[in-house]
Amino acid sequence: MSATAPNGSAEQSELPGSVMSREMAEQPEMLHRILDSGASRIRETAALVAARKPRFVLLTARGTSDNAALYAKYLLEIRLGMPCGLTSMSTTTAYEARPDLRDVLVITVSQSGGSPDLVASTKAAREAGAITLAVTNNPDSPLAAVSEYHIDIMAGPEKALPATKTYTASLLALYLFVDGLAGGDGAAAKDLPGLAQSLLDRQDEVRTLAARYRFAERMVITSRGYGYPTAKEAALKLMETSYIPALSYSGADLLHGPLAMVGNVSPVIAVVPDGRGGTALAPVLERLRERGADLVVFGTAEQVEQASAGFVLPTEDVAEELQPLLEIIPLQLLAYEVTIARGQNPDAPRALAKVTETH
Structure with a gap:
């Protein structure tokens, strides 16, 4: 037997793994919440971005969010035929390079929205002419503040150090965004x-x-x-x-x-x-x-x-x-x-x- 199951009781809350377990168990409800309460706002954001007609997309992230960004890269390239790349943040944060990003969509994915290098990289991208979109679990974060557009993944507070529900929330939010860019209604995710x-x-x-x-x-x-x-x-x-x-x-x-x-x-x-x-x-x-x-x-x-x-x-x-x-x-x-x-x-x-x- 394991220490606890994903729907562990309060009696088990102090056992090893109880926080991660509880947050894994929240994923069905969280997915439903995004589909029910967040999908329409994500489609509205997608429509605003689509109207700007970006030439291609750059995706910026770290850790778990980097894997979610890679998923978005597959979506954008396969569904929209839109060239995508994963950014090297040190080119702007450490080497202070300033590429021409006019008409480029820069999507930054971050659970907390508080990582200094992500904030600095996104700020530099916007100053270089990029269309900037932050995808975070914190609409009041520094990253959301420096981005032109923001998508709230609506995962709720995540206390476990290994990210679980914020990963699946990011995937769904990114899917709905790309589906919105393609003119879809997100029904396939129901x-x-x-x-x-x-x-x-x-x-x-x-x-x-x-x-x-x-x-x-x-x-x-x-x-x-x-x-x-x-x-x-x-x-x-x-x-x-x-x-x-x-x-x-x-x-x-x-x-x-x-x-x-x-x-x-x-x-x-x-x-x-x-x-x-x-x-x-x-x-x-x-x-x-x-x-x-x-x-x-x-x-x-x-x-x-x-x-x-x-x-x-x-x-x-x-x-x-x-x-x-x-x-x-x-x-x-x-x-x-x-x-x-x-x-x-x-x-x-x-x-x-x-x-x-x-x-």
Whole structure:
């Protein structure tokens, strides 16, 4: 048994992991709140930005928010054919470069909106002519103040050091924004809250998988397409809670050298989207099976059956672009359960702060 379940009682509130557990459990309600109360405002912001006709997009973030920004990059490039890049903040904050950003949309994603380098980078971008949009959990933050536009992800206070609900909230807010840029109404996301709850209700399955990694010294997590940001975020969660070195690779990159480190019984987690990303990942999974890797799949029933073990995701009727909001939930649970199994406290990972003050 784990120390607590995501819907843990007040009696369990002092046990290790209770804060992270509670915040994971809030995700279905949070997703519903965004769809019910925030979607129309996000579409209004999208319409204002679309009217400015940006030439391309730059995305700025750190840590978990960086993985959410990567998801937005896939959305913007695939759905809108809009060129996107991930910024190198030190070019403006450390090297004081001032690129010409006229008619460029700069989206900065930050849970707190308080990181000095994000604020400085966004301020410099706006001064260089960019259309600036902040996506934060704090509309009163310094980042929101220096940005021309702001989207509130409406996740509510997040007290656990490992970000969980703010990640899924960021994904949904970014999806609704891009969908709004494309003239959509966000209807495809309506079933997400119920599906998220169904995943949380399967924690016992995740706990069984977590036992495989109690003594793990290293892990590899891989995916392709829309699943790649999920792989990166899952690796980050495992590293910052359980301290297991977890390396995340695109399946294509994994085949270009790093596959050599994967041998017999090497632990590998594959996030297999139900769609083109999963199809592109299939040759990688075959190579991993050939090498005898301990392959655990989070994805379709077909791929789980061919792996050493796995977790079937309820994505049959979910658009591939929305699947990352579901893929990450059992992987958050996995990070939590692995950490508890190793006798550690996911609420208090060492050397981790909510606001990273890099310059």
